[in-house]
Amino acid sequence: LGGDALAANKIESVANLTGLVPGLVMRNTAGSLAAISFAMRGVNSNPSAPLQDKQIALNIDGVYVGGSRGTLGELMEVERIEVLRGPQGTLFGRNSTAGAINVVTRNPTGDMAFTQMVGYGNEGQIRTRTTIDTPQFGPFSAYVTYIHDESRGDVRNLGAGTVWDRTNPFGGVGRQTSPKWVGGRNYENV
Known part of the structure; x- marks a missing residue:
């Protein structure tokens, strides 16, 4: 896929x-x-x-x-x-x-880039995803991705006024960094 x-x-x-x-x-x-x-x-x-x-x-x-x-x-x-x-x-x-x-x-592109996606769902869900690709610096290139996903929950107890949050306990915040070595594996500093 x-x-x-x-x-x-x-x-x-x-x-x-x-x-x-x-x-x-x-x-x-x-x-x-x-x-x-x-x-x-x-x-x-x-x-x-x-x-x-x-x-x-x-x-x-x-x-x-x-x-x-x-x-x-x-x-x-x-x-x-x-x-x-x-x-x-x-x-x-x-x-x-x-x-x-x-x-x-995916591998980093080596070019400066910024992408942002925002999505809304039911039960007050909001999901954002931000990716920043850094330009190539010598033999290195990297990108950083940050994801934030939150929802207010779907069960409200009107008697006690509390909210039972049935959100994904492992979905909240995610990040990924992916440095890439561009070029060969040998490095020389003269």
Whole structure:
């Protein structure tokens, strides 16, 4: 799935892939809102067993994410998401007997750029996303992304006057910085 398809389908977290990728089911794990359970090809990867090897590998930029806690967070600056079905041990190691999900983030552009997106939703939700690309400085280039997502909640107790906030406890604020080394790996200072 490319970045354009992710933006068109409003994919903001890994959990939103369920309706977009055939044969892939993702659900919150009972007892933990921060962990997600992956199911692919009839095999379920249980995140609530911390010492158990997972059958579906989750990788971010090719680096294995051992547990699924925190994977419900924001997907920031994603270039593409690769969903691979079937045993992927030669590419992603032993924890990929049912398949693998690889999230590839974009590289900095090396040019000065600023983008801002603002969205409004029901229950007083407001979501902002700010990205700043820095110009290339010698061999370095980077970008910084900041996401703020808030909602006032959806249950109001009129008797006591309190609000039970049923917002995503892990959605609030996100950030991502991505420095990139431009050029070769050798550096010489004469």
